[in-house]
Amino acid sequence: MLGISQSRSTIFVTGGAGFIGSAVIRHLLDTTDVSIVNIDKLTYASNLHSIPQAAAQSERYRLSKTDICDGEALRALFAQYRPQGVIHLAAESHVDRSIDGPQDFISTNINGTFMLLQEALRHWRTLSAAERSAFRLLHVSTDEVFGSLGPDGAFTETSPYAPNSPYSASKAASDHLVRAWCETYELPCLISNCSNNYGPYQFPEKLIPHMIIKALAEEPLPVYGDGQNIRDWLYVEDHARALYMILTQGRIGQTYNVGGRNERTNLDVVETLCALLDRLQPSNRGGRRRLISFVTDRPGHDRRYAIDASKLERELGWTAMENFDSGLEKTVRWYLANAPWWQSIRTAGYEAERLGLGRAPKA
Ligand code: NAD
Numbered sequence: 255m256l257g258i259s260q261s262r263s264t265i266f267v268t269g270g271a272g273f274i275g276s277a278v279i280r281h282l283l284d285t286t287d288v289s290i291v292n293i294d295k296l297t298y299a300s301n302l303h304s305i306p307q308a309a310a311q312s313e314r315y316r317l318s319k320t321d322i323c324d325g326e327a328l329r330a331l332f333a334q335y336r337p338q339g340v341i342h343l344a345a346e347s348h349v350d351r352s353i354d355g356p357q358d359f360i361s362t363n364i365n366g367t368f369m370l371l372q373e374a375l376r377h378w379r380t381l382s383a384a385e386r387s388a389f390r391l392l393h394v395s396t397d398e399v400f401g402s403l404g405p406d407g408a409f410t411e412t413s414p415y416a417p418n419s420p421y422s423a424s425k426a427a428s429d430h431l432v433r434a435w436c437e438t439y440e441l442p443c444l445i446s447n448c449s450n451n452y453g454p455y456q457f458p459e460k461l462i463p464h465m466i467i468k469a470l471a472e473e474p475l476p477v478y479g480d481g482q483n484i485r486d487w488l489y490v491e492d493h494a495r496a497l498y499m500i501l502t503q504g505r506i507g508q509t510y511n512v513g514g515r516n517e518r519t520n521l522d523v524v525e526t527l528c529a530l531l532d533r534l535q536p537s538n539r540g541g542r543r544r545l546i547s548f549v550t551d552r553p554g555h556d557r558r559y560a561i562d563a564s565k566l567e568r569e570l571g572w573t574a575m576e577n578f579d580s581g582l583e584k585t586v587r588w589y590l591a592n593a594p595w596w597q598s599i600r601t602a603g604y605e606a607e608r609l610g611l612g613r614a615p616k617a
Contacts, residue, residue: 257388258339259502261287266337268293268322268370269344271300273456274394274490278341279315281494283307289314291335293328294344295321295362298604303595304455322366325373332377339501340374340391342367345425348459349398350610352421353553363424364431367393371435378441391443392501393432397486397513398422399447402556408486409447410562411509418554433507442506446497449513449561453490453581454588458596458606461485461520462582465527466589467596468606469542470535475528476608479551481521484558488514489581492574499570510570513561516578521546526579530586553612 401416
């Protein structure tokens with residue numbers, strides 16, 4: 255067993271106040287003894303209420319409001335906490351926002367990753383030989399770096415990179431930096447590329463919460479284009495489990511694809527959500543499918559993603575515990591039971607307007 259998973263270990267989680275990062279921290283607090291430092295700039299996408307265990311686990315959990323582009327601040331954190339591992343999730347993550355304003359994506363996803371690598375390397379070089387060999391940095395990336403698939407096949411770890419959006423291009427660039435820091439400087443890094451996540455605590459701009467909240471408000475459900483774009487969905491807690499396994503058991507320098515083999519068209523997803531809501535919280539105005547409306551497509555909208563996760567399953571024994579039906583029902587039940595969580599995001603000013611038409615890209 256690596257030193258990383260021992261009880262006195264400290265793990266940095268960047269972006270731990272976001273959707274997947276908070277799931278990772280909940281998983282670490284609930285199932286391990288490690289200590290966690292959550293390094294997060296606290297952008298619009300963050301929510302500290304997404305880690306309800308934090309207060310009760312205060313001896314194992316620290317929050318540092320830090321921008322990963324701030325090298326000096328990162329250096330001070332590495333010197334103070336001397337972590338055994340880093341799970342790097344901090345990023346700008348919404349494709350539509352990257353079309354309207356790519357600058358923040360270049361800054362955080364590329365320059366921020368560069369800063370983190372530099373400071374992790376500086377820290378790693380101060381460690382003893384045994385500590386250096388136990389240290390790991392896991393960079394969390396997306397299947398979108400591989401571009402769009404035709405009707406058949408799935409992305410593997412050797413699929414060529416072909417990013418199509420400013421978001422996926424910035425993630426692809428960061429993947430290459432991580433690879434280079436591992437090859438050139440021997441910093442012990444791993445990369446994971448995951449399919450679309452869904453589940454509790456997801457910011458309402460993403461497809462599934464966006465549709466749940468609109469349907470509950472009896473508002474039109476805007477499906478992009480013809481609704482036939484296909485995504486491969488993974489329940490976020492399955493992803494969090496995979497990330498800790500990769501960090502502690504993965505092979506240095508390797509990439510692992512993470513996915514749940516749950517391909518669905520966007521229209522299928524929205525229709526399934528309507529059916530679930532009709533069953534769990536019927537509307538007196540009738541079935542929610544009547545709310546579906548087709549709107550102008552996203553520019554450069556990738557047609558299909560699918561992930562082959564067999565390397566992760568074979569090498570580390572990971573399997574997804576939720577299938578799409580069970581995970582989606584859990585998710586809908588969570589949004590119904592936790593309205594204050596998402597209503598407070600609306601109250602704080604999020605307006606759920608249409609983004610990403612690329613009419614007037616800002617810097
Ligand atoms: P998110 O947008 O919900 O959260 C991102 C977090 O990063 C937020 O808490 C934000 O405050 C923080 N952050 C942003 N810029 C920062 C900066 N400069 N310094 C420090 N913190 C900063 O994103 P998510 O959906 O949880 O995604 C997490 C990671 O997983 C991202 O790297 C994303 O590319 C990757 N990923 C996401 C998905 C998905 O379906 N959501 C799929 C595969 C991979």
